[in-house]
Amino acid sequence: MKTIRIARPARALILAVVLLGAGFALAACGSENDDDHVATTTSQHAGHESGMTEAMEGGHGGHANPAMSGPQGLRASEGGFTVKAAKTTLPPGEVADYRFQIVDKHGMPVRDYEVDQERKLHLIVVRRDFAGYQHVHPKLGPDGTWSVPLRLAKPGPYRAFADFTVDGKRHTLGLDLRAPGHYAPEAMGHETTTSRSGPYEVTLEGAMPRAGQEGKLTFAVTKGGKPVDDLQPYLGGKCHLVALRHRDLAYLHVHPEGKGAGDAIPFMAEFPSAGGYQLFLQFRVDGKVRTAPFTVHVER
DSSP states (O other), rough: OOOEEBBBBBSSSSSSOSSSTTTOOOOOOOOOTTTTTBBBOOOOOOOOOOOOOOOOOOOOHHHHHTOSSSOBOOOOOTEEEEEESSSSOOOTTTTEEEEEEEOTSOOOOOOOOBBBBBSSSSEEEEEEOOOOOOOEEOEEEEEEEEEEEEOOOEEEEEEEEEEEEEEEEEEEEEEEEOOOOOOOOOOOOOOEEEEEETEEEEEEEEOOOOTTEEEEEEEEEEETTEOOOOOOTTTBBBBBEEEEEEEOOOOOOOOOOOOOSTTTEEEEEEEESSSSEEEEEEEEETTTTEEEEEEEEEEO
């Protein structure tokens, strides 16, 4: 079998950050229901609101222009759209019916979403210590309400990102969720270049690009020490990659561009600043979506 190599898109994506704590997320390759959508790796806010109420937490800044490729997901209201959740507190360890709306500047629920990576909306949920990563796809009701069964496995503060496209522009809105109970954050792990999901091992090859410099990331997927060549399509691609900066979990969703030479899939990126980032690589094999987390550090 041949090695599946995943490197970042041929066209560089410049990430701009204007405030301290602005973070970043990369998503590339990617699809359907994530059978393995809860991933544990190596911090808080939230509140319960009854009715369809606006969650404005997490307003650390970031760029308001949704057409830009800078970090997003730092605000619940941006670019003329606002995310409103029926509730932001969910019982830990139980499956709950999570409902929310995206409303426009007039307060009207949005219904005319465009399909991007095979879905009209992608919902990313992760605890603030980067445990419990999930990527799910809610269903849209006739009244403009999105709903999805959501399970927050353990108590603690979580961040939810609603990623959608309207009128050709990408938007990512973020809000805080909370699972009440004793929060015991997991210690941040050291930098990792290998990650395991079931029988599969994923290796991050080569050096990380320096902050502010365009660079490439390459992953190799193996099983039992042998290269894997049977990755199945996932959200229109071979993989899905998300990266979150450690300081504030700001988010950026990126598409792959081009197939590259041979088995390589090129992805080029420029990290906005030095510091730690959490990567979540998802891939599908034998009908099951696997998640491989990494902790990386970007130097100046």
